[in-house]
Amino acid sequence: MKNILILILTFLSINTFAQHMETVEKITWYGQAAVKIDNDGQLIFIDPYQLTSSEKADLILITHSHGDHLSFPDIEQIADEKTVFVCPHDCAETLKEEGYKIIKAVSPGDKVTIDDTEIEAVAMYNVVKTQYHPKENNWTGFIINVGGTRIYHAGDTERIPEMKNIECDIAMLPLGQTYTMNSVEEAAEAALDTGVEIAIPIHYGMYEGTAEDAKRFQEILEGKVDVFILNSGKNELK
Numbered sequence: 001m002k003n004i005l006i007l008i009l010t011f012l013s014i015n016t017f018a019q020h021m022e023t024v025e026k027i028t029w030y031g032q033a034a035v036k037i038d039n040d041g042q043l044i045f046i047d048p049y050q051l052t053s054s055e056k057a058d059l060i061l062i063t064h065s066h067g068d069h070l071s072f073p074d075i076e077q078i079a080d081e082k083t084v085f086v087c088p089h090d091c092a093e094t095l096k097e098e099g100y101k102i103i104k105a106v107s108p109g110d111k112v113t114i115d116d117t118e119i120e121a122v123a124m125y126n127v128v129k130t131q132y133h134p135k136e137n138n139w140t141g142f143i144i145n146v147g148g149t150r151i152y153h154a155g156d157t158e159r160i161p162e163m164k165n166i167e168c169d170i171a172m173l174p175l176g177q178t179y180t181m182n183s184v185e186e187a188a189e190a191a192l193d194t195g196v197e198i199a200i201p202i203h204y205g206m207y208e209g210t211a212e213d214a215k216r217f218q219e220i221l222e223g224k225v226d227v228f229i230l231n232s233g234k235n236e237l238k
């Protein structure tokens with residue numbers, strides 16, 4: 001009986017992992033923090049920047065107002081009259097001034113559902129380099145439920161205590177060390193904090209952080225978390 005139970009549990013966990021892997025294949029990284037998730041035809045863009053895509057977005061999530069995250073040339077390229085924005089309050093004000101209308105302003109802890117997709121806003125800030133992303137700005141990372149797989153996009157953040165309470169299956173974490181994490185090791189600790197199965201490094205290779213950092217992130221987490229290094233701009237796994 002016990003053996004059967006173990007077999008069933010093993011089967012279920014392999015099945016769940018396979019489901020998360022299928023979700024990884026729905027993610028395209030464009031460099032910096034710009035990501036597209038193709039949720040069975042619903043196109044979700046997070047922090048669109050220097051996009052090579054002009055597909056129309058159903059949903060655009062913005063983590064904060066820095067120009068490499070709230071980028072109007074990119075937003076113009078992918079937004080149409082039906083696009084829904086989810087973003088912190090200050091970004092919502094700027095978007096309204098630019099004429100965008102369907103906007104859900106959120107603070108850390110808020111949850112919204114857009115066309116059956118659940119989105120949770122979570123804290124995102126610096127602990128050491130507080131001049132860049134101060135906690136009091138209430139900027140937000142996001143957890144997006146894609147077909148039952150919870151994808152965490154951390155935004156520009158250092159390792160913060162709130163990460164221990166984040167429940168997710170895939171974590172996208174920043175590796176640049178000038179404005180976000182203080183080291184690759186810290187980013188790896190952040191992945192472990194979330195208890196995640198799969199991690200994807202982002203926010204490196206453009207202005208800060210290198211491809212070597214991504215490999216080092218993968219090495220540190222070997223045997224603990226499966227790290228997928230995406231080719232920026234292509235939906236391919238290295």
Ligand SMILES: [Zn+2]
Nearest residue numbers: 064066156179
């Ligand atoms: Zn920033």
